[in-house]
């Protein structure tokens with residue numbers, strides 16, 4: 001007999017993600033949802049719309065999340081974890097407010113949230129907490145009895161998040177022509193964000209150049225690079241680089257951009273490169289367009305052999321990591337002291353975002369943190 005795992009006090013898991021269009025007619029309304037009040041230039045929006053149209057107006061992100069839901073349900077069933085899983089998005093159906101309403105109607109009172117972002121940042125953490133607060137406010141206005149909502153900690157240094165990416169980089173290296181393989185560089189790529197937003201990412205005491213956002217990515221990249229060295233016996237040079245910049249040109253964002261980095265690698269005589277998109281949980285549009293289309297074209301233009309390694313997606317080891325994170329948090333809520341899985345030196349991230357963590361430009365209510373109005 002399997003052990004029955006205990007997620008008490010939680011009675012449901014909510015997968016919270018970005019959402020994406022599912023056909024050409026969805027693209028513009030989706031982009032309007034994403035950019036409402038965010039000051040992104042019109043030109044950039046038209047350009048990003050074209051990325052989606054290139055793929056029939058369909059973002060891969062929703063199918064990626066459906067696959068992750070399947071993997072999580074299978075993992076929970078196989079391990080005797082009896083916890084229903086729901087799915088809601090910030091920018092497209094199924095919308096978060098509708099999902100939370102359904103969860104409340106189904107009688108759930110203690111909801112744990114898994115966001116599809118592994119790192120600290122306004123976009124990857126606090127903005128999701130603001131979305132939760134907005135949705136709770138909407139349900140409160142409907143007269144519903146609100147559930148308590150908590151969010152899982154950042155998982156950038158969890159073994160089950162890193163392992164599939166380590167394996168992916170090793171596989172991509174093996175896929176390069178033999179004569180350029182050992183000299184190949186690894187470019188760890190993540191979403192660029194405004195430097196001002198990076199500098200204030202994470203808890204206040206860690207604010208400063210790059211903040212928790214850059215620190216956590218450097219940690220994940222270093223851990224992957226170390227493991228790759230151990231497994232291949234080759235010390236591949238690596239660097240953290242950025243992609244998918246938007247915003248006005250006069251506002252500084254994290255650099256170098258992946259395509260500029262490819263140019264630099266080429267000029268310095270690097271024989272090949274593996275791009276490892278560690279900033280993303282699945283192969284969504286930022287990966288399929290910005291890396292597999294744009295960066296690939298740049299590498300071809302430079303005659304620089306390039307491979308793009310896998311994101312975790314619906315890997316069973318990632319599903320197992322989510323189960324581990326749930327059990328860890330549930331035990332903590334019950335007053336126990338579980339040992340958190342966190343590789344490297346930064347340790348396990350906080351369970352509850354402190355005041356001032358990843359602040360917004362204009363302060364707004366955010367749930368699932370110390371300053372949540374919905375304790």
Ligand SMILES: CC1=C(CCC(=O)O)c2cc3nc(cc4[nH]c(cc5[nH]c(cc1n2)c(C)c5CCC(=O)O)c(CCC(=O)O)c4C)C(CCC(=O)O)=C3C
Nearest residue numbers: 018020038048059061116117123124191193246284285286
């Ligand atoms: C840190 C970060 C992540 C990683 C963490 C996480 O995953 O949450 C992420 C993920 C994603 N970003 C996505 C799409 C977009 N992001 C945009 C705009 C922006 N992203 C930002 C940051 C991030 N974004 C920022 C600072 C902006 C500027 C405007 C603002 O301050 O909000 C825009 C507007 C157009 C543009 O300017 O590019 C789009 C369409 C999709 C869906 C892809 C698909 O459809 O498959 C995903 C997973």
Ligand SMILES: [Fe+2]
Nearest residue numbers: 123191244286
């Ligand atoms: Fe984005």
